[in-house]
Each structure stands twice: as structure tokens, then as C-alpha cells.
Amino acid sequence: MNEIWQHEDIRIHLRKRGIDQYTKASYPVRYGVFSEIETRDAILQFNLNDEIVQAKGKGREWPDPQEWLKRTVGNDWIYYSTGGYAGVFEAIGEYYLPNTPYPTNSLIGGQPLSLPLVARITGSWQNLLRQAIDRAGGPPAGIRHFLDRALANSPEVLQKKAETLFAISGGRITVLPPDTRHVDYNVIPLTIAEGCLYKCRFCRVKTDSPFKEKTPEGIAVQIDGLTELYGENLANYNALFLGEHDALCARPDLLVETVGMAYHTFGFSGSNMKGTSVFLFGSVDSLLNAPSRLFEDLKKLPCSFYINIGLESADQETLDRLGKPVTAAGIAEAFARMQDINDRYFNIEVTANFIMDERLPENHYPAFLKLVRDGLTRNKPKGCIYLSPLRIGKPSRSILFEFNRLKVLSRLPTFLYIIQRL
Ligand code: SF4
Structure with a gap:
């Protein structure tokens, strides 16, 4: 009242x-x-x-x-x-x-x-x-x-509640997708799969566990736990983060059914906040292997989807240096699919991350520009590119300068990715 x-x-x-x-x-x-x-x-x-x-x-x-x-x-x-x-x-x-x-x-x-x-x-x-x-x-x-x-x-009670949240999700969410900025990072985390495919050498957030989907029963238990934990304040939420590092790699049916179940149980249609957004990470392989029917099914749901893919570099030497086990050709293919999905589905935006650092091979930025500038015939408003400084706690004028140069040249909206946890 x-x-x-x-x-x-x-x-x-x-x-x-x-x-x-x-x-x-x-x-x-x-x-x-x-x-x-x-x-x-x-x-x-x-x-x-x-x-x-x-x-x-x-x-x-x-x-x-x-x-x-x-x-x-x-x-x-x-x-x-x-x-x-x-x-x-x-x-x-x-x-x-x-x-x-x-x-x-x-x-x-x-x-x-x-x-x-x-x-x-x-x-x-x-x-x-x-x-x-x-x-x-x-x-x-x-x-x-x-x-x-x-x-x-x-403060002690609030800390206990945070720990309960981490326990429900199977651990703290160490990194949120950059697109969660659109809802001021106010997302309910729901883990549908743990781990990731690649275990890249440069990555700080990877876990030891191999990629593994959660069972529908396990997801239902999480949803019940989250409903209880968020309590009355659930009414202020309208956004979901599907964890962990590669939810796009989960079975399409599991992904679609999980969103439907969460949407209804969390009461998103009656939220104090208009619209519903769903955020998830994906990988080169999960994007290339995702069947078209997944996107057709997502199109029918009353949500906006933001799928963030870690591409990191379009240069093979840089990928090898980063210890990311994908090829530059695979990156180019994933980038092309990203454009296709963004053009085709109004409620789905696929975004991508690339690495920035002063010590990367010299072809890293030219290869990046080949994709985001030469590879597109016009400027596009959808399909953000996020540039992520490789090193933590190392602000650098020259990287900021480089970022501004790349941003001006890119034909896609291009921003810095500030890594936030939940
Ligand atoms: S960058 Fe992504 S795919 Fe690579 S180890 Fe980290 S979480 Fe896994």
C-alpha cells in the first residue's frame, strides 16, 4: 500500500x-x-x-x-x-x-x-x-x-540470502552477459547447464566441470528455490539469465521449456516492469550447431532474447595465443550466422565479445575490422560488439584510444564490456 x-x-x-x-x-x-x-x-x-x-x-x-x-x-x-x-x-x-x-x-x-x-x-x-x-x-x-x-x-541476513542464491544456482554467477546492462543487471539467474566446451587458457571465469546440462527436475527445483528467495520482490523482476557459460549448447527443447516455465512461475506477465528479457551466453560451436527451429521457437515466446557469443578474435595466431580451441574460419562463420539471426528475428539479438590487449599479435585488430567493417555493407543498429580488455585492473590510455578508433570504424554498435558478477 x-x-x-x-x-x-x-x-x-x-x-x-x-x-x-x-x-x-x-x-x-x-x-x-x-x-x-x-x-x-x-x-x-x-x-x-x-x-x-x-x-x-x-x-x-x-x-x-x-x-x-x-x-x-x-x-x-x-x-x-x-x-x-x-x-x-x-x-x-x-x-x-x-x-x-x-x-x-x-x-x-x-x-x-x-x-x-x-x-x-x-x-x-x-x-x-x-x-x-x-x-x-x-x-x-x-x-x-x-x-x-x-x-x-x-547485513548478516542479506549475506546469508546471497549465499542461498549461490547454493540454488550451484555457485556464484561470476560473469553476467554484457547485454544485461539493458535491465541494469537485474536478472534472476537460472542455471540450465554448467561448464563450457572449450576451457580457453586465457579465461578467468571457467570452471573445471565439463559441459553438462541440468535435468528438467533440477531446473524445476531451482525455480522453486528462486521463487521463495526472491519472495515479494519477484514482482519487480522481468529478466532471466540462463546460466552458466554456454546455455545455447543445451538441448533446444530444454532451453525453450525452461524459459516458458520460468516466465509463468516468476509471473513475468504481471511484473511491475514491462517486457521480458532473457540473457544467455553461447559459443562458436553452439551457435553454429543450433537448429533453425530453436530460433523459430524463441520467436514465438513473449520475450526479447540476447545471446552473447565469445568470439575473442578473428585471427588464428591470436586464438592460438589465447588458447581458444576454435579456428578463425569458425569465427567468421559464427559471425555470419549472428548477422543472419539478427536480420531474421526481431526479438533475438546475438552479440559478440572480442578481446583487447596491447600485447596481442599484430593481425588481431585488422582481422577484427575485416569482420565488423569490411564484412558489412552498411551500419547496423543490432548485434552489439563488446570489446573486453584482457587484463584485470589494468586501465590503459592506449587501449582506450584503440577502443575509440575501432568503435568509429565498426559498422555495428561497439562498446566496452565491463565484467560484472551477480
Ligand atoms: S571464454 Fe567461454 S568458452 Fe572459453 S573457457 Fe571461458 S567460459 Fe569457457
Whole structure:
């Protein structure tokens, strides 16, 4: 129930309505339905389970009134910065730059999470909440109930919930597809297959386990566990991540049936957020081997699909150096199929990742441009290319310069891939 209550300098708004569609905006946007506490010092926002999900400080100590903190379902605090709007949108396709508390491959951004007020909020937001409760006196029953639940969702409880999520999925989701940026990384993870086909030498996220599909029964158990864990806040979700590293390699029937089951059980048709998106990774072989009937079946579902393929390089020497056991000819073939699917199916977008590094063989970038520039006769709005710096925690001006050069030359939308986990 929507309720607003004010006492001196504390204002509490229960079940406030944000925007119901993901959008790219150069100002802060709040999505779905949430509750908000505003005090003299900070604004704290809570999801429908009354778990803290966003926060920002007020006053001069806060870096920028347009910037905020978000807590993920994996219990990471991410700082969303404008980057001074200097080239952030051109670089990543979003107006805000996510700054993570763990090392990633980002070329831009700073260390905002270690700024004093930012660290104070992530480290002791519960004290801010307690102070608000003390000063609030005797609020009405509905507000009191919300405050009690918010306080009960302590940092320890939230960490336990994150661990429950990892247990349901069979482990932490160490990397999300870059396309999940379209839903601000708010996805429900559902693992339909573990492992991957290649075990590339350069890859940091691979697991030891060989590629293995989950059984329909195992997937149903995950869906039940996720429904319980996400609880009332399921109503704020409209997006699914089909894990792990190569869901496209799963049996087509399993993939299609899993999406249908998740769509109905998670109640996506009645979500507070419009539209439904499904994200997954694929590989060169899974894309080339996927039967056309899979895409025909996906076309009939009420969802937008984003399939991200790790191509890495179109140059054989680079592929060998990376230890990726595919051929440059296979990469070119996969790239061609990607174009064909993107042209043919309005609700399916296949995107691709390529590696960037200063120490790659000299034909890596020419071979890349042969695909994304010479291989296409016109600029296309669909089929994003994501360039991923190979090394973690090594921002480099020369790579950023190279990225800008490649972006200008590419006939496809081209962005940097900032690796985020869940
Ligand atoms: S890059 Fe993809 S296919 Fe290669 S090891 Fe990593 S997860 Fe597996």
C-alpha cells in the first residue's frame, strides 16, 4: 500500500512507484516499486522484501547528487558514477558507470567506494536506519512494520540470502552477459547447464566441470528455490539469465521449456516492469550447431532474447595465443550466422565479445575490422560488439584510444564490456 509519513526531518514513503520500463537516461532513474527513507543525511531505498537495495548520501561530502549506490542480489555494493558524463555513454552504452568492489576489466572509473561517506553508508547503513527509527517516535503501524522488517534484514541476513542464491544456482554467477546492462543487471539467474566446451587458457571465469546440462527436475527445483528467495520482490523482476557459460549448447527443447516455465512461475506477465528479457551466453560451436527451429521457437515466446557469443578474435595466431580451441574460419562463420539471426528475428539479438590487449599479435585488430567493417555493407543498429580488455585492473590510455578508433570504424554498435558478477 502506498503510504507517506513525515516526522521532523524524516520522510518515509512506502511502496513508491518508479519507472516501469528500463531506459537509458542521463539522470537517476528508479525502477519498479520500492520504499524509501529520507533523512537529513541520506536516502535509503528498500525492495518489496524490505531489503536495502539503493542508497545515497546528501550534502557536500557526497561526490555528486546524481550518483548513487546499489546493492545487488549477490550482496555487492556497486557505485554508479556519471564519470562526469565524459564519454561514458559512448564507451559502455549507458549513462552511468558501475564501479565494483572487486577487480574487473574496466578501463574507466575511479575508486568511489573508498570515499569516506560512500564507505560509511555501505559499511553502516543500518546505523542510519536505527537513528531514523529512534527519531521517528511512534509512527503508524504500517510504517512501523516496514521499519522492523528493514532492520531485521541486517547485513548478516542479506549475506546469508546471497549465499542461498549461490547454493540454488550451484555457485556464484561470476560473469553476467554484457547485454544485461539493458535491465541494469537485474536478472534472476537460472542455471540450465554448467561448464563450457572449450576451457580457453586465457579465461578467468571457467570452471573445471565439463559441459553438462541440468535435468528438467533440477531446473524445476531451482525455480522453486528462486521463487521463495526472491519472495515479494519477484514482482519487480522481468529478466532471466540462463546460466552458466554456454546455455545455447543445451538441448533446444530444454532451453525453450525452461524459459516458458520460468516466465509463468516468476509471473513475468504481471511484473511491475514491462517486457521480458532473457540473457544467455553461447559459443562458436553452439551457435553454429543450433537448429533453425530453436530460433523459430524463441520467436514465438513473449520475450526479447540476447545471446552473447565469445568470439575473442578473428585471427588464428591470436586464438592460438589465447588458447581458444576454435579456428578463425569458425569465427567468421559464427559471425555470419549472428548477422543472419539478427536480420531474421526481431526479438533475438546475438552479440559478440572480442578481446583487447596491447600485447596481442599484430593481425588481431585488422582481422577484427575485416569482420565488423569490411564484412558489412552498411551500419547496423543490432548485434552489439563488446570489446573486453584482457587484463584485470589494468586501465590503459592506449587501449582506450584503440577502443575509440575501432568503435568509429565498426559498422555495428561497439562498446566496452565491463565484467560484472551477480
Ligand atoms: S571464454 Fe567461454 S568458452 Fe572459453 S573457457 Fe571461458 S567460459 Fe569457457
